[in-house]
Amino acid sequence: MNISxxxxxxxxxxxxxxIAMIAGVGPGVGQGIAAGHGAxxxxxxxxxxxxxxxxxxxxxxxxxxxxxxxxxxxxxxMFVQPFKG
Amino acid sequence: MMTSLVACDNSFMxxxxxxxxxxxxxxxxSINTTHVAMLLVSLFILIMAIIARIKINxxxxxxxxxxxxxxxxxxxEMLGSMVDGIMGKNANKFxxxxxxxxxxxxxxxxxxxxxxxxxxxxYGVTLALGLITFVLVQFNGIKKNRGKHFTALxxxxxxxxPINLIGEFAVPLSLSLRLxxxxxxxxxxxxxxxxxxxxxxxxxxxxxxxxxxxFSGCIQAYVFSMLTMVYVNDKIAD
Numbered sequence: 225m226n227i228s229x230x231x232x233x234x235x236x237x238x239x240x241x242x243i244a245m246i247a248g249v250g251p252g253v254g255q256g257i258a259a260g261h262g263a264x265x266x267x268x269x270x271x272x273x274x275x276x277x278x279x280x281x282x283x284x285x286x287x288x289x290x291x292x293x294x295x296x297x298x299x300x301x302m303f304v305q306p307f308k309g
Numbered sequence: 310m311m312t313s314l315v316a317c318d319n320s321f322m323x324x325x326x327x328x329x330x331x332x333x334x335x336x337x338x339s340i341n342t343t344h345v346a347m348l349l350v351s352l353f354i355l356i357m358a359i360i361a362r363i364k365i366n367x368x369x370x371x372x373x374x375x376x377x378x379x380x381x382x383x384x385x386e387m388l389g390s391m392v393d394g395i396m397g398k399n400a401n402k403f404x405x406x407x408x409x410x411x412x413x414x415x416x417x418x419x420x421x422x423x424x425x426x427x428x429x430x431x432y433g434v435t436l437a438l439g440l441i442t443f444v445l446v447q448f449n450g451i452k453k454n455r456g457k458h459f460t461a462l463x464x465x466x467x468x469x470x471p472i473n474l475i476g477e478f479a480v481p482l483s484l485s486l487r488l489x490x491x492x493x494x495x496x497x498x499x500x501x502x503x504x505x506x507x508x509x510x511x512x513x514x515x516x517x518x519x520x521x522x523x524f525s526g527c528i529q530a531y532v533f534s535m536l537t538m539v540y541v542n543d544k545i546a547d
Contacts, residue, residue, distance in 0.1 A: 278535075285532035289483050292490030299493065303322065 233307050241301040247294025254287040321500030323431060343434065346425040350416050384412075395538040399545055403538065406445070410438070411534040418492055418526025421499065422518055427526075430492045432485070439485030442537045446480065450544035458544070480540055484533060491529045495521035 227235075262280035266273050300306065328339035361381045368378060388408045393400045417429045428434050450458040462473040499521055502514050 278531075281528060282532060282535055285487065285528065285536075288491075289487050292486055292494075295490050295494055296486055299497075 230308070234305070237301045237305060237307060241298040244294045244298040244301065247297075248291045251288045251291035255284045258284050258287065321426070321430075321496045323426065342426045343428050343431040346420055347417070347428040347434065349425065350413070350420055350428060354412060354416060388412075391534075392538060395535070396542050399542070403541065407534050407538060410537065411530050414438070414488070414533055415527060415530040418530060419522050421496060421522040421526075427492050427496060427522075429488055429529075430496045432489050435485040435489040435492075436481070438488070438533070439481035442484055442540065443478075443481040445537070446540045446544055447477075449541055453545045484536060488529050488533055491525055495525050 258280055262276055265276045269276075323341050323343055325339035325341045326345065328337050330336075331338060360377070364375075364378050364381070368374065374382070385408070388411055389400075389404055392404045392407050396403060414429060417427055417434075419427075421427045447458075454461070462477070463470050464473070499514065499517065502517060503510055
């Protein structure tokens with residue numbers, strides 16, 4: 225089987241996109257920790273539930289950013305294909 | 310044109326609906342799905358705003374408010390108190406912009422429920438929103454602090470200047486990428502799920518729409534307007 229240069233680049237782009245999505249591990253762990261602490265805070269002080277929830281969501285959204293950078297790289301590798309030549 | 314193995318013609322990509330050329334410029338301009346969806350979203354918000362204005366003008370303090378007026382008052386009060394809680398005494402200057410931003414982003418994000426491709430799943434739209442925030446932050450910082458706005462870049466120690474500068478310019482980038490990434494990932498996943506069983510797709514994507522479009526969209530609209538307020542407040546707080 226002969227693989228042309230173009231096909232090789234496409235295959236490598238697909239593999240690279242898959243590797244880029246490993247970045248999704250970090251935000252998952254971080255958001256889980258934030259949610260856990262948020263839940264324990266609500267358990268301790270149920271009166272401040274709305275404040276705690278909004279702070280938690282804001283922090284989670286900021287923590288999500290790095291994962292989304294990985295997602296952007298994956299999308300670019302898959303659909304924009306900058307190395308197509 | 311060579312067909313790509315990786316990027317097959319999926320339903321979640323931006324599609325050109327009509328392309329034209331302007332004489333003298335060697336480039337194919339096109340009207341794509343983002344333009345149409347954004348126009349529809351803007352028209353929807355405009356019509357709703359005009360109806361709300363008419364209703365509020367007609368309203369009498371002694372009447373019982375109807376359903377529509379109740380909803381409008383709820384939205385305005387909720388967003389007003391959100392801005393108030395973050396910005397305090399500066400809230401009056403920014404409440405109009407933040408409310409507009411919030412309503413635009415939330416309607417754009419849930420446009421996927423109505424069969425449109427969400428306008429915020431196009432990086433051109435979210436980058437523009439991020440740059441508006443950047444200009445707002447810098448303008449208010451210069452207006453409030455004058456020269457101190459620039460000397461603050463050298464603040465703890467002079468050699469931290471490059472890091473502070475990158476920190477300033479990362480604001481629009483991270484804001485726009487966050488919104489784009491969230492909405493785009495929802496759109497891609499919904500496109501893949503619709504293609505999963507082909508003609509046997511019955512009803513089950515609606516459950517996932519509730520998460521990817523409604524929940525994620527509302528959270529991101531909240532986060533975008535919240536972060537805009539936090540960044541602006543950071544500059545103008547005493």
